[in-house]
Amino acid sequence: MSEKPEELRDEGEFGRLCDRLRQLYHGRSPAAVRFQLATIIVDLLIIAFFIATPLIRDRPAFLWVDYSIAAIVAVEIVARMLGSSNVPRLLRQPSMVLDLFILATLLAPQWLENFGFLRILRLWSLSQRGLLWAQLRQTRYREWEDVARALINLVTFLFVVTxxxxxxxxxxxxxxxxYVDALYFTVATVTTTGFGDITLPGVAGKLTSICVMIVGISLFVRLAQAVFRPNKVTFPCPECALQRHEPDAVHCKACGHKLKIPDHDD
Structure with a gap:
């Protein structure tokens, strides 16, 4: 038998690569879960670099680290695109738009350094991944999902504003x-403590303070609600799709359908 043309062989290898990436990014096999957890760990390390950027910006090795992070982010973006069944829809997703912007700030740190603080939004993007919460729901701490989401939103806001x-x-x-002064001002303003020892000058400073207080107190209220309201678990009702139920619920309070909420307290 004659060998396949080189083009067909390359196309077949490319297709297998895309299928493999699709399985790793969207599958639930043990290998896929390990891969997704590994990407989350890498993301957390990258986020730590973003938070520390103002402190190490003047170090000689900063640009080397910056461009290395850019290479990792670029590879991850390309891999997600190859593993997607609908690239145009992927490119319209807020998380992908954010990652492309972050990549631009990494590739041009001198020109886009004033927008570098937006890189911290990758923490919010990370919190949108379903695997993170799917793993939490399989533990005895599943009722803390709302608290964790609210806490991540608050921490993201604090560091973005800082x-x-x-x-x-x-x-x-x-x-x-x-940087400590900026963080101190942000926390004092978000909590509406208002010591007044550090303030922002001018009209722009006053408007910034007003926006931080309004959004910050809203996030604090959301976190307080998640902590103090009665605990509920996420379990979609098969009949009406109601998501939230009491941990010991036997029937859906919306439609009365019998529920079988798994118990993970063992």
Missing amino acids: GFVYTSFFRTTSGIEG
Whole structure:
């Protein structure tokens, strides 16, 4: 038998690569779960670098680390595109748009450094992955899902605002002092403590403070609701698709359908 043309063989290998990536990114096999957990760990390390960026920006090795992170993010974006069955829809997703913007700030840190604080939004993007919460729901801590989501949103907001305040108002302060001042101002403003020892100058500073207080207190209220309201579990009703139920519920309170909520307390 004659060998297949080189083009067909390459196309077949490319198709197998796409199928393999699709299984790794969207599958639930043990190998896929391990791969997805590994990507989450890498993401957390990248997020830690983003948080520390204002503190190490002037180090000689910063650009090397920055471009290395850019290469990792670029490879991950390409892999997600290859593993997607609908690339145009993937490119319209907020998480992908955010990752492309983050990649641009990494590739051009000198020109887009004023927007670098938005990189922290990758923490929010990470929280949108279903695997993270699917693993939590299989443990005895599944009732803390809402608390964890609210806490991630609050932490993301704190560091995004801290980065913005540092870039816009405290950049002239050298070393770690300027970043700590920005973080201190953000926490004091979000909690509406208002010590007044650190304030933002001018009209822009006042408007920034107002926005931080309004959004921050909303996130705090959301976190408080998640902590103190009666615990519920996420279990879609097969009949009406109601998502939230009491842990010991036998019937859906919306339609009366009999539920079989798994018990993970063992």
